[in-house]
Amino acid sequence: MAGSSHGHTPAAWTGAIIACIGFCVSGAFMVMANPLGFWAGLVVIAAGGLVGLAMRAAGLGQAKRSPQPQPQGQLAHSDV
Numbered sequence: 155m156a157g158s159s160h161g162h163t164p165a166a167w168t169g170a171i172i173a174c175i176g177f178c179v180s181g182a183f184m185v186m187a188n189p190l191g192f193w194a195g196l197v198v199i200a201a202g203g204l205v206g207l208a209m210r211a212a213g214l215g216q217a218k219r220s221p222q223p224q225p226q227g228q229l230a231h232s233d234v
Contacts, residue, residue, distance in 0.1 A: 165215040169206020173199045 161170075180195025209215060 163210075163215050165206050165209035165212075168209055169202045172202030172205055174202075176200075176202055 161167075176195050176198030178195075179198055180192050183189075183191025183195060206215075
């Protein structure tokens with residue numbers, strides 16, 4: 155995966171950091187037996203995913219790969 159730059163974009167890092175903060179918030183409130191804070195942490199986790207998608211749509215994510223070109227000079231089954 156390292157060769158394809160998977161996850162090495164501002165969108166991926168920002169979304170992952172926000173989701174990690176939400177996980178910590180949710181975990182802390184779960185230990186404190188506070189359901190409202192727990193659910194607020196889950197909302198922050200979801201917000202991290204939405205922020206990552208929004209940043210990707212804004213052009214800060216990984217560029218889409220173009221389809222691989224077909225080799226030239228080979229006959230297809232319908233050409234035989």
